Amino acid sequence: MADRPASPAELDRLQADIERWLDRQRQQNPLVEAVDVDDTGERRWFVRLKGEQKDHTTVWLHLRQRTLHYETYVMPAPEEDHARFYEHLLRRNLTFHGAAFAIGDEDAVFLVGALPVDTLDEGELDRILGSLYAYVERCFRPALRIGFGSRFRDT
Template identity: 50%
Template sequence: MSDLFSDSSLAIIERQIDEWLAKMKSEDEVILAIDHGDPDPAYRARWYVRMKGDTKDFITVWLTLGQRTLRYETYVMPAPEENIAEFNENLLRRNDNLIGVHFSLGLEDAVYLRGELPLSGLAELEVDRIVGSIYAHVEQCFRPLLSIGFASRFKNQ
């Protein structure tokens, strides 16, 4: 049993994602740019959706098309400089309320929001939900996380 998608099926999915993202950009002024990046050799295609944030200046969502899944992630912030245990506890507690994404640590302990969707469940509304959810979660958590992990920098604010 294999759930690998054929090259022709992946080409169709890639075109669909291109169309869906273009439509999203035309309908939402928060989306500043959509770029089709060079994929990692292990993946078929990669997109960058750059959005203007309110609490964080810019939010970029990376969508990566694989043989079985669409992976998505955004960089939230660098590793905290202080209150690390409280910061990590806050991330874990937030994870409990998230659907379809989770906080994770990347290189140098930077904080990311990541998720993955089986291609069998891929649809235009799901791509919209993914991008919108990531945007909303970053906007909601950015300042509180900064105030914990970089507290001494924001004492007078």
């Protein structure tokens, strides 16, 4: 599959594997608050996680012909100290595996990544969900203090 798009049958199998894994996560993982399926016909799922540093994180999984794309919204664009904010995120990218900070719609900050579908298995799904959760938990508060610091300072 690496050099060619996955067939419809292969995508159906992968979709079933992902849905079985998500059902187990919903039942067994105390951090998983909800799992929803995209109702537009896309092979896309939304996994809502309970956090500590950030109250909730939603991970989007999107099965495509060649990759499983995944992302999570981290925060809006910074209001201040832009250079230091983005430097912080870029330096954090160096410590991540399989995901990186990116600028998305309305200049919001996301963590994004993709995995070739021919390497997709439960271990990789665990790694993706766990990594995105850990990266958000590790980076959210420091980034918030840099990009929105004046909101939290005593006057």
